Amino acid sequence: MTSRDGYNWTPATGLTAGVPSIGVIHPPTNISSSEVLYDVIVVGAGYCGLTAARNAAAEGLKVLLLEGRDRIGGRSWSSNIDGYPFEMGGTWVHWGQSNTWREMTRYQMTSEVERSFDFSYGVNHYELNMGEKGYTMSHEKEDELLISALNKFTNIDGVYGRNTIPLPYSPFHTAAARDLDNLSAQDRINSITPSLSPQERAALESFVLLCSGATLATMSFHEFLHWWAMCGYTYAGCIDMLISWKFKRGQSSFAIRFFTEALATKRLSYAFNTPVAHIHDTGASVEVTTRAGVCYRAARLISTLPLNVLGDVSFDPPLSPGKRAAIATGHVNQCVKVHAEISNKHLRSWTGVAYPHNELMYAIGDGTTPAGNTHVVCFGGDNKHIDPEVDVEATKRAVSNMFAQQKETPQIERLVFHNWSKDEFAKGAWFFPPPGLVSSHLGDLRERHGNVLFANSDWALGWRSFIDGAIEEGTRVAYEVKTELAERERVRSSL
Amino acid sequence: MTSRDGYNWTPATGLTAGVPSIGVIHPPTNISSSEVLYDVIVVGAGYCGLTAARNAAAEGLKVLLLEGRDRIGGRSWSSNIDGYPFEMGGTWVHWGQSNTWREMTRYQMTSEVERSFDFSYGVNHYELNMGEKGYTMSHEKEDELLISALNKFTNIDGVYGRNTIPLPYSPFHTAAARDLDNLSAQDRINSITPSLSPQERAALESFVLLCSGATLATMSFHEFLHWWAMCGYTYAGCIDMLISWKFKRGQSSFAIRFFTEALATKRLSYAFNTPVAHIHDTGASVEVTTRAGVCYRAARLISTLPLNVLGDVSFDPPLSPGKRAAIATGHVNQCVKVHAEISNKHLRSWTGVAYPHNELMYAIGDGTTPAGNTHVVCFGGDNKHIDPEVDVEATKRAVSNMFAQQKETPQIERLVFHNWSKDEFAKGAWFFPPPGLVSSHLGDLRERHGNVLFANSDWALGWRSFIDGAIEEGTRVAYEVKTELAERERVRSSL
Numbered sequence: 010m011t012s013r014d015g016y017n018w019t020p021a022t023g024l025t026a027g028v029p030s031i032g033v034i035h036p037p038t039n040i041s042s043s044e045v046l047y048d049v050i051v052v053g054a055g056y057c058g059l060t061a062a063r064n065a066a067a068e069g070l071k072v073l074l075l076e077g078r079d080r081i082g083g084r085s086w087s088s089n090i091d092g093y094p095f096e097m098g099g100t101w102v103h104w105g106q107s108n109t110w111r112e113m114t115r116y117q118m119t120s121e122v123e124r125s126f127d128f129s130y131g132v133n134h135y136e137l138n139m140g141e142k143g144y145t146m147s148h149e150k151e152d153e154l155l156i157s158a159l160n161k162f163t164n165i166d167g168v169y170g171r172n173t174i175p176l177p178y179s180p181f182h183t184a185a186a187r188d189l190d191n192l193s194a195q196d197r198i199n200s201i202t203p204s205l206s207p208q209e210r211a212a213l214e215s216f217v218l219l220c221s222g223a224t225l226a227t228m229s230f231h232e233f234l235h236w237w238a239m240c241g242y243t244y245a246g247c248i249d250m251l252i253s254w255k256f257k258r259g260q261s262s263f264a265i266r267f268f269t270e271a272l273a274t275k276r277l278s279y280a281f282n283t284p285v286a287h288i289h290d291t292g293a294s295v296e297v298t299t300r301a302g303v304c305y306r307a308a309r310l311i312s313t314l315p316l317n318v319l320g321d322v323s324f325d326p327p328l329s330p331g332k333r334a335a336i337a338t339g340h341v342n343q344c345v346k347v348h349a350e351i352s353n354k355h356l357r358s359w360t361g362v363a364y365p366h367n368e369l370m371y372a373i374g375d376g377t378t379p380a381g382n383t384h385v386v387c388f389g390g391d392n393k394h395i396d397p398e399v400d401v402e403a404t405k406r407a408v409s410n411m412f413a414q415q416k417e418t419p420q421i422e423r424l425v426f427h428n429w430s431k432d433e434f435a436k437g438a439w440f441f442p443p444p445g446l447v448s449s450h451l452g453d454l455r456e457r458h459g460n461v462l463f464a465n466s467d468w469a470l471g472w473r474s475f476i477d478g479a480i481e482e483g484t485r486v487a488y489e490v491k492t493e494l495a496e497r498e499r500v501r502s503s504l
Numbered sequence: 505m506t507s508r509d510g511y512n513w514t515p516a517t518g519l520t521a522g523v524p525s526i527g528v529i530h531p532p533t534n535i536s537s538s539e540v541l542y543d544v545i546v547v548g549a550g551y552c553g554l555t556a557a558r559n560a561a562a563e564g565l566k567v568l569l570l571e572g573r574d575r576i577g578g579r580s581w582s583s584n585i586d587g588y589p590f591e592m593g594g595t596w597v598h599w600g601q602s603n604t605w606r607e608m609t610r611y612q613m614t615s616e617v618e619r620s621f622d623f624s625y626g627v628n629h630y631e632l633n634m635g636e637k638g639y640t641m642s643h644e645k646e647d648e649l650l651i652s653a654l655n656k657f658t659n660i661d662g663v664y665g666r667n668t669i670p671l672p673y674s675p676f677h678t679a680a681a682r683d684l685d686n687l688s689a690q691d692r693i694n695s696i697t698p699s700l701s702p703q704e705r706a707a708l709e710s711f712v713l714l715c716s717g718a719t720l721a722t723m724s725f726h727e728f729l730h731w732w733a734m735c736g737y738t739y740a741g742c743i744d745m746l747i748s749w750k751f752k753r754g755q756s757s758f759a760i761r762f763f764t765e766a767l768a769t770k771r772l773s774y775a776f777n778t779p780v781a782h783i784h785d786t787g788a789s790v791e792v793t794t795r796a797g798v799c800y801r802a803a804r805l806i807s808t809l810p811l812n813v814l815g816d817v818s819f820d821p822p823l824s825p826g827k828r829a830a831i832a833t834g835h836v837n838q839c840v841k842v843h844a845e846i847s848n849k850h851l852r853s854w855t856g857v858a859y860p861h862n863e864l865m866y867a868i869g870d871g872t873t874p875a876g877n878t879h880v881v882c883f884g885g886d887n888k889h890i891d892p893e894v895d896v897e898a899t900k901r902a903v904s905n906m907f908a909q910q911k912e913t914p915q916i917e918r919l920v921f922h923n924w925s926k927d928e929f930a931k932g933a934w935f936f937p938p939p940g941l942v943s944s945h946l947g948d949l950r951e952r953h954g955n956v957l958f959a960n961s962d963w964a965l966g967w968r969s970f971i972d973g974a975i976e977e978g979t980r981v982a983y984e985v986k987t988e989l990a991e992r993e994r995v996r997s998s999l
Contacts, residue, residue, distance in 0.1 A: 067563050104673055104966060110602035115979050119673035119965060178599055178614035241736055273990060470614060471599060484610050495768060
């Protein structure tokens, strides 16, 4: 099946919208009548919504899952081109990500992963293009450079953040952590600038921007330090947990397991291509109205809409001032992720940076495609933002600029990407907050609103903005809804 | 409620058997009739059995949970003396332990933890007693000593095991890993002896024995390296993940959540004080006979019996040769864990080793009791094994010997412990395998036997022998049983 989402470019076909994915659901709905009172309606079929819907259905609730897209997965999905998975959004998993790994263990999928990095052959080095100047160094030197730079960046307490964020699942466990949320990454870099070599600074800034998809000035320093704490306070931990292991058959091979399990309960109704417009909590139940004007009712509703699109649905009664303030602020990740197939270089073992001059700033060799080409994945952000489909030649130049230290111009055979910034159901990539947003509004974002619960990776406690955070949140609200509906049932049956 | 398990000694009361715990279940059974066909019988109410029973009941199955003890938790439970939790077995948790942390997140308990270590006041150092000689050093020096020693011990591939165990959830992912399972820890130490200082060797050996509860000759080197890989291949990771964070209200405050949730489904029948004697798979169903001669039937049975007691139940048809060979081998952990309350020293910030001469070899300050005493937890193993209740004065001497570098004799106000070696339902502490057991029989141990499934932390893939592995395994088999019973239902209803 082919999704409407994503773009594919080859010299032969030019740019085409839509790519195949095993995450596209057919038939797009199994609803026969709208005259049903559900136990719970779940809005959104990303990992958070899938988890909530699956758990609720498995535990006996009658569930309706509504999704605006034609596919599951939200901001994490894989296209499947000639059987090769290109990850369009969230990609990597690790056993340090508790919710993700628990699900992978339950589905017995823990061996269905492979490494992104493979430093064993071909162009096997790190390339640091800094505009005027450029350097080539071994991966060992790359590690030394980044360890040195990141240790300076994170060492706000003499122990690399350990005392400041000792228990990362406990938000702002220390007052010092809360203070750090007032700083941007730029603020922190300014305070350590004299200690950074030019290479350290370019490597550090591009790595930090790879995490945020934002600009140094718009991203919270605390949020980066929170990632760092989740990764065990080391660069090696960051590499292990953030960017090492991916599904051999793509993210959608994982997401589909949740959907299939939910469907097998026979308690899951669903409708794709069904964006919601309005959510009305009457007190007795919740009514959701789709953009097409169809109304569904349930005892509870779980919204898994991301922060940046939560304001596009109207709520009656209106959302709390705290939620509205958070929505007005929004998150700042406008990551640009572009896959390229390259035929004339063995780049499987290459990593590179082109910063600050280039539209794409960080790239790695990520696989070998069925055609025998190297698959390179490149990342840009809001610092020099592009819409890759608007000018494909410019996008190709941005890819080529990643290899400026190499004589031979790369032969680009394919580009694959999803423009998350222009995606009406995302308006950005994974959550990354500006200074102050999380310390001011994490509690607001997690708060329920009458019979409406809000779950999203954007306000998870642990791996916030990761797949793991989405599963964490879906698990949380499904448990909450199940527990209170069971209690309601208990009270009723005892009357 | 007071459990039969555990011992408490004070100067006033002397030694008494049985300690209070919130994990004791009353009434001990809710079964009204044995004339019921269950969907699944779960044998054992440790974390593995609790997880399996909870998941199965929550997902619609009719469950019977049978337990030989008077309490939940198996090898992990907390006594509750004057409101203070002493951890009788498995204690520590961390967000790198995916199954445990997922459950803690689901129950919103991630802030209900506190640190074991608190290096801030009083006797604030590391004490290394080596018999004839003894040393006192700062905790920073302790870390340096152990990092140096452990890096030598684990560095079998130039990258501290990373290449040998790159994906620890995939058993023996490399041939080199499999080869290492033929080595004992003693074999490995013999090969690096020239590089170790006497202090490094004592610190290393006592740390390694703390992990295994065995002897250096009887414990697999691979299994230790597998722990090391799970901890991110660093000593800091080991400390973080193995021994840092514990429940403020004790392990039983976590375990009881599983039981309470299962009970709330109204699909859980249970019987404590009900050891099983015989399990008969007729093909059509499984019959379990208790030691008291009562028989129960179910479509499936999940045995969560640990390896060292699996042979005490008879199976018809008999278990496979592979399982029987593993049972005949058994695991080698005979850890001795003794809590002591000490009134005349501020030992909250102290850690110490007394090795190889003493019956207890590793201890830390672990809390302050309601009486204002320091709570110190001490560990011994099979290398100089004792049964602490047999000679309390000798046990007190072994505790006192931990403090040989300190002039003042410790004033011991209380001892609390569980003799796992003499426990008929455990016959040892957490699983630790001898060389060859895991590489030869991991598959055998995980294999089902007709309608009988076997789940235990002892053969988990990830945090094998941890609470996390128990939850991993309970989750695995509950999913397997649910899926196949649902399929049976589907086929039946389509006939």
